[in-house]
Amino acid sequence: MQYEGVLTKMQTEPGSPIQYYLVFNDSFIHMNQLLGQSFEINFTGYQCLNCGKKKKIWRQGFCYDCFYSSPAVGDWIMRPELSTAHLGVADRDLEYESRVQLQPHVVYLACSSDMKVGVTRKTQVPTRWIDQGASAAIPLVEVPNRYLAGITEVALKDHYSDKINWKKMLTNEVTQFDLVAMRNSAQSLLPAETTEFFETTPEHLYILNYPVLQYPKKISSLNLSTTPNYSGMLTGIKGQYLIFEDGTVLNVRSYEGFTVRITV
Structure with a gap:
C-alpha cells in the first residue's frame, strides 16, 4: 500500500504507549501498527506549509519568503x-x-x-x-x-x-x-x-511511555535531502523520531514541508 503527501509533525494521542499518526490530506498512517515491519520512504519534492507553493523548504516547513514574513515563525x-x-x-x-x-x-x-x-x-x-x-x-x-x-x-x-x-x-x-x-x-x-x-x-x-520495541546502541540520522530513498524495519517511535532496526533515525519534524511517498 502506498501513501503520498506532505510531512508534518506526527499527531499523537496520550496512552500507554503513546499513539502516533502521520496525517496527509486524504489519508493517514497509524504508525504504531508498523512496529516490527519494514517500509520504504521516498522524498519526492517540497510544499511550503504556509503558502502551499512547491518551493524549497528553508526552515520549520516554510519556504524562505514565508519564514521571514509569517508571524507563526x-x-x-x-x-x-x-x-x-x-x-x-x-x-x-x-x-x-x-x-x-x-x-x-x-x-x-x-x-x-x-x-x-x-x-x-x-x-x-x-x-x-x-x-x-x-x-x-x-x-x-x-x-x-x-x-x-x-x-x-x-x-x-x-x-x-x-x-x-x-x-x-x-x-x-x-x-x-x-x-x-x-x-x-x-x-x-x-x-x-x-x-x-x-x-x-x-x-x-x-x-510518558513510548512505543519502542528496542532502543539502539548507536544511531545515525537520516537526511532525506541526501538520501531520498530509504527502507528499514521500524522498531520504535519517540518524540518526533522514527527509530529503525539498523540504528537509523528520522526526525519527522525536521522534514516538515517535504513531500514523500511511503510504501508499506
Whole structure:
C-alpha cells in the first residue's frame, strides 16, 4: 500500500504507549501498527506549509519568503521572553500574536535526556512533552501570557538546561530525577513577577511511555535531502523520531514541508 503527501509533525494521542499518526490530506498512517515491519520512504519534492507553493523548504516547513514574513515563525516562538502582545506591540502581526501569546502558558521541568526547563501553551499539555521525548514532566507555574512564561524560563536557565541531547534521548540514556522535589526547590528561583502562580499550579507528575520495541546502541540520522530513498524495519517511535532496526533515525519534524511517498 502506498501513501503520498506532505510531512508534518506526527499527531499523537496520550496512552500507554503513546499513539502516533502521520496525517496527509486524504489519508493517514497509524504508525504504531508498523512496529516490527519494514517500509520504504521516498522524498519526492517540497510544499511550503504556509503558502502551499512547491518551493524549497528553508526552515520549520516554510519556504524562505514565508519564514521571514509569517508571524507563526517570529523570534518570540523560540524566545518567549521577546513576546510583546501584552504591551499591544506587534512583531509581525498583532492579531495573530495576541491570539497565541495572550493565553495560559506552562513553564515545566522534564526528563528528556537530562533535566530541562521549557515553555508551552497550556493547550499543548502533554503534547509538547511527547514531541520532546520526555519520560516525565511536571508543571512549575501556569501564567496568563507567553511573556511571563519566557522570563520565568530565562531565570531558570541559570540552573537547568533548555536543550535536549537527542542522541541520549533516543538511546534511552535518560537521567531520572525526583521531579516533585525538583519542582519544590525551583520555587525559590522564580522571578518576582511569577511567584504568585506557583501555589496555584497543580503538582501533577506526568509519566510518558513510548512505543519502542528496542532502543539502539548507536544511531545515525537520516537526511532525506541526501538520501531520498530509504527502507528499514521500524522498531520504535519517540518524540518526533522514527527509530529503525539498523540504528537509523528520522526526525519527522525536521522534514516538515517535504513531500514523500511511503510504501508499506
